[in-house]
Amino acid sequence: MSLSSQAFTRIRHAIVSGDLDFGERLSEMQIAEALGMSKAPVRTAFFKLRDIRLVTIVPQAGTYVFSPGPEDVLEMSTFRAVLEKAGMRLSMKQAAAVVLDTLEQTVYRMEKALTRGNWAQYETADREFHEVFMRESGNSFLPQAYDLTASSITALRVRLQGGEGDYRARSFGEHKLxxxxxxxxxxxxxxxxxxxxIMVINESGLVLPPRDTPRAKARTRSIEEYKAIFGR
Incomplete structure (x- = not known):
């Protein structure tokens, strides 16, 4: 794996997992030091992360973790719902047996993870439940379009699971249904x-910053914090 791919994978995980906050400013130099590489691979990773909507690059200002407002969440979830419903119909027509078998397995794994309180395993099974509709649709464009918002939606769901309410139980019940x-x-x-x-995320009560939050107030981490996040 190239250095830029390594940087992309590790920064993406830090954003999706919640280790890096929505809207915070990312230091190319300090992240490079924390990862033990030069700035060039990190810069390339930032561009790749921008392509999947996980960071925003502002000329002359810097790179920031994406900061979705309520309008953004509505647009992302609507886009995802359209794609997944199309994928579900196509995949059930193309490969119903494979789809149902995969869903059975993922629901079983989700139930075990929920019982154990292992959200990371639950999230993995949850993602596979939805991705099978794209993978078995027989349409190569659907998975590509789906990937545009998959990481952003996962980042939102991860933050939801740490909040109040019955989000986990409701999520599992809907997958079973x-x-x-x-x-x-x-x-x-x-x-x-x-x-x-998919659309319930808009009613979750997750506190999101408004679109016009001043970037001058964005958090910037120290090198020690980056090293703690990236394990060096």
């Missing part, structure tokens, strides 16, 4: 539940 409706051949009802499941 989607599987049950698909097994029963009720594709329209499964699609309706899927859309509600």
């Amino acid at each position: 989607i599987l049950a409706e698909l097994k029963a051949g009720h594709l329209d009802e499964a699609a309706r539940i899927l859309e509600d499941h």
Whole structure:
């Protein structure tokens, strides 16, 4: 794996996992030092992260972790719902047996992770549940389009799981319902539940910054903090 790919993977994980906050300013020099590499691979990683909407690069100002406002979350979730419903219908037509088998396995793994309180494992199974619709759709453009917001949506969900309320239990229950409706051949009802499941993030109560939050107030970390995050 190239240095830029390593930097991309590790910074992406730090953003998605919540180790790096929404809206904070990223120091190219200090992250490079924390990762034990030059600035060039980190700069390349920033551009790749920008392409999947995880950072914003502002000329003459710097690079910032994405900071979604309520309007952004609505746009992302609407986009995802459209893609996933299309993927569900296509995949059930193209490879229903594979889709149902994969969903059965992921729901089982989600239940085990939920019982153990292991959110990382739950999130992995959750992601695989949704990705099977893209992968088995028979349309190569759907997974590419889906990837545009997949990391951003995951970052939001990870922050939700640390908050108040019954988000985890509701999420798991909806996955079980989607599987049950698909097994029963009720594709329209499964699609309706899927859309509600995706759009509920807009009603979650997750506190998000407004779009016009001044960047001058953005947090900047010390080299010691970066080393703690990146394990050096």
